[in-house]
Amino acid sequence: MADEPAAKPDLKVVSNKDPAAIFDDLATLRKESKLTVKRKTVLVNVPVEKPPNNVHFRTHPTLKLENATVIKDKNGTSDVWYFIVPAMRGHPKLAPRLRPVTIMLACLWPGNGFLLWPVPERTSFKAWKSEKNAADLAQTIWMSMVWNEERSDFDVEKAEEIDIEPIWPKESFEELLKIGFADVIVDNEDHYFVRRLRGIID
């Protein structure tokens, strides 16, 4: 093979044909994409709870509702947080059960989930104080919070190495509150929660 002289390949120098002219002709073949199907994702659920003990969290420094009042109740094994409007705070069945809170928007890691966290405003219990401190610290650093049975308090810890910033939901805080507390806003005497506390069987 090496002894055979290599045949001169049939190669041509570049001609002067203008590529732009060829593209004019080809460009007409492009089919414009027409997407007639448009999906729309709707946010239907915003959890209201404190962050679980297996995640780290950040809280939004400005998106929060201070001086709110809630009542924590049970629905089976899960917690339900009723939002008590200011006009109902003096109701005799609600007043002793009220918790003054700041409702904060929290972002979770991993998974970039988010939730509305009723952070206690009172610090008379040390666990509430810890919870409030954790929420405040989480405005700038990733935190975690785990219940310590022996101390009857939360262990609050900083994440060792999460170096990314939280991604906040696109919806407004008002929209998130509406979705999170849908059906559990206690704003009148006839609300089923008030009726239940009064012992009225429907």
Next chain:
Amino acid sequence: MHAREEHSGATISLWSDELLRLTHAPFDTGPDSVMVAFASNAELQCFLALGWPFPTNVLDPYVENIVAINGNTAVWPPPDEKGRKGRPGLLDALKLHDLPARSQEHKDRMRDMILKNENYTPEQRREIQDYNEEDDDDTIALLGALPINDINHALFHGRYMAAVAREERVGLPVYSEYLLDELAPNWDAIRLHYIQRDDEFHLYDGVNFVEERLWDLIRAKGWDWPRTPTGRYQLKIATIGRQATRYPELKSLARLRDQIAELRINKLVNTIGADGFSRCPLLPFWTITGRNQPSARDKMFLPGLPKWLHGELKPPRDMALVELDFVAEEPCIVAGLSGDPAMIADYQNGDVHWLFAVRAGLAAPDAAVDHRIRDLCKPVCHGMNYGITPYGIAAKTKKSLDWAREMQARHRYVYSVFHQWRGDVVAQAHFDGVITSPFGWRLIVTANTKTRTLMNFLAQAGGGDVMRLVSIVATECGITIAAPVHDAFWILAPLDDLDTTIARMSEIMTEAGRLVAGIPIRVKVEAVVRWPQCLGDVRKPDAKGQAMWCEVRELVRNGGLQKVSNA
């Protein structure tokens, strides 16, 4: 040659000596006619060999039949041949459209008879003419059965087949003296050298791999290993490569098998012509996304071989061989088609993988590129085109599932327009029962079509559109394409016209990208090899495969190889 003019009914039948006397085709090839041929790149190569000008219009029932069935798994591969690869030949296509077809045995016998002889007896001549006439009849019958709804796109496909014919005829020039006189004769000795050096588990007996030894090893190590449908361990190179990511002890074995031990150099030698060029059929439109899939029985496409062997590429006298690559072709296509402003900005501002890292909060906007972080983001960005799961991201990056979930969420957030578009495209495809690339390459969508295929279709088929446009325009402008390779082109240029040719080719590629994606796709000159050098002479020392290229050449030229007994 046998041809029939449909409008007049005249037949033209010529033997090679008669063809050689002609300066152009013996039928009208002007703008008012169309040449119909099945797999027309073969016929058009004859035009090139005879020095005939190409027909203005080509209509290829091979391609249009693929268009008619692409993605329809109910008809292809045939229900009784589900393992069948490739695209339907003429007889298959006739059967698909319920047209009478001759037996494959008859066709094979005739083809063998034609190819194995140079002179034919009168009886053979009559048989060949009958066979050619039947071929014409079949091609025309097939064309009549095909639902060609858009003649302009059909002619566009034909124009591409002409470009393919030109590219296949050029081929890739190689350092054939080294390949044929030094590398190939020493191949077993080279393999043995590396096997003795790298076969840590003693799975080879000489140069022969002993499967049972690997089975024993798998059992002894307790490795979780994929099996074939018949229950045997899968031993494909790709399987061992994947397993090596789980069991790092296997890395040297995976490298050994992939790079050299299982490589059949004869498959490359078989592609080398007397002029020192490597030619392999490009097999246009072989993938469902309309891309080429170059291969042939007993042949291998040089760019598909391990990178170290690409060092073989060597231009002929007074020429240069140049590789021009699209930069991040697929990310640019999906950015442009989706219209995601963040994704478009990231493509236009530089490195898409690094800019995602910045958007995802993994790096500060003004930080210098950290390749460790960038390389982690690369599989995330690529994978999102086809809907990679957090498990896939974790496997590719070797990061935790938590990290993978976070990155997936962040990609969705920062490129929300792209994600909305990708979902809409998939929904639309299911709704329409078909999905179509910007330049009309379509895939039939059935209940069996995987969602991932649809997610990735426009990136891949759009890339195929770009490659077709470049091939057509560049070859029609007289640029010599030696080979299209996924998102790159190897071109040949005279040394004294090198800069102009590179500039023109870059301009053509950029413009083709813009036509498909809506935004220009950047192009970079990846390699320039000037005669008398080969790629192995000019590649950077840290380029992939270069160290091995140098090591093998050193071994071959300076001894150190043992003789291998063939007993």
